[in-house]
Amino acid sequence: EAGVVQSPRYKIIEKKQPVAFWCNPISGHNTLYWYLQNLGQGPELLIRYENEEAVDDSQLPKDRFSAERLKGVDSTLKIQPAELGDSAVYLCASSLENNEQFFGPGTRLTVL
Amino acid sequence: AQRVTQPEKLLSVFKGAPVELKCNYSYSGSPELFWYVQYSRQRLQLLLRHISRESIKGxxxxxxxxxxxxxxKKPFAQEEDSAMYYCAxxxxxxxxxxxxxxxxxxxxFP
Incomplete structure (x- = not known):
């Protein structure tokens, strides 16, 4: 079992450019989470999916961030356009109904 | 609003010493509490959760x-316990x- 898979692991872009992150959760996990982790902070939820439905996106900055989980399996998180303050680690996690969340390795984004 | 506070950014001990990492929370309901650990160059992983009442790695x-x-808490710290710990x-x-x-x-420290 590979666990939660994320790609890319690292991304460097210039401000105002678009960027996308991909996540494949553990097989059978209906719930998928995207977290943002700033330097020196704990992860903070951006969006949570139950199957293909976004059930908590209250912390997602919808003017520039979007996410999708079309078939209820893998998911994509997009930023367009990126800003300097978006530099952070983007974590994906998945869980069963017991809320034991398994995390991916994260994508480290640097915006220049 | 719900909040979790870990007052110490860094805790340094010698091998064999007792360890206590503090976590306080604010929530008016009945919370489920977790400890997650991140070892160097590894992903965040669950260490233990309150509901399971298990002892993991001591x-x-x-x-x-x-x-x-x-x-x-851990009564006797080991060098391999060195990591980042998050309360959630x-x-x-x-x-x-x-x-x-x-x-x-x-x-x-050894």
Missing amino acids: FTADLNKGETSFHL LSRSYNTDKLIFGTGTRLQV
């Missing part, structure tokens, strides 16, 4: 609702977001 944590605390809260025993503290780095 670590234990007791939920004290009166003091709203969930401190992580969930408002539900079912699927819900985790609210994390800012983390405590534990350094265990």
Whole structure:
């Protein structure tokens, strides 16, 4: 079992450019989470999916961030356009109904 | 609003010394509390959760609702315990977001 898979692991872009992150959760996990982790902070939820439905996106900055989980399996998180303050680690996690969340390795984004 | 506080950014101990990583929370309901650990160059992983009441790698944590605390303890630290530790809260025993503290780095010296 590979666990939660994320790609890319690292991304460097210039401000105002678009960027996308991909996540494949553990097989059978209906719930998928995207977290943002700033330097020196704990992860903070951006969006949570139950199957293909976004059930908590209250912390997602919808003017520039979007996410999708079309078939209820893998998911994509997009930023367009990126800003300097978006530099952070983007974590994906998945869980069963017991809320034991398994995390991916994260994508480290640097915006220049 | 729900919040998790980890007052120590860094905790340094010698091998064999007792360890206590502090975690306090604020939530008016009945929370589910977790400790997650991140070893160097590894992903964040669950260490233990309050509901399971297990001891993992010699670590234990007791939920004290009166003091709203969930401190992580180990009687004898090992060098391999050196890592980043995050306390987290969930408002539900079912699927819900985790609210994390800012983390405590534990350094265990030989």
